[in-house]
Amino acid sequence: MQVLKIFCPVCGHRATIRKSNRKHREISDVYCACNDVECGHTYVLNITFSHTISPSAKSDEHIQTMIENFNPHQRQLALGLLNSSTV
Incomplete structure (x- = not known):
């Protein structure tokens, strides 16, 4: 099983999802934090449904x-x- 890997947009290190807020069935805000302690960047990603591959x-x-x-x-x-x- 593949797991979604999140990377910090500032330093490029791996990040951890701290929280998610489902706004709609197809839209979520995902709150992330960089795993590099020297960076410490926290940010929000918007995850949206795009299209169906197999119904x-x-x-x-x-x-x-x-x-x-x-x-x-x-x-x-x-x-x-x-x-x-x-x-």
């Missing part, structure tokens, strides 16, 4: 969007198919 198996948003665009007849057919596959 989550837990997501049903795509299916919901498709069903919302169905006409009433298509919805009934889909419901019938779903009910028949669970029996």
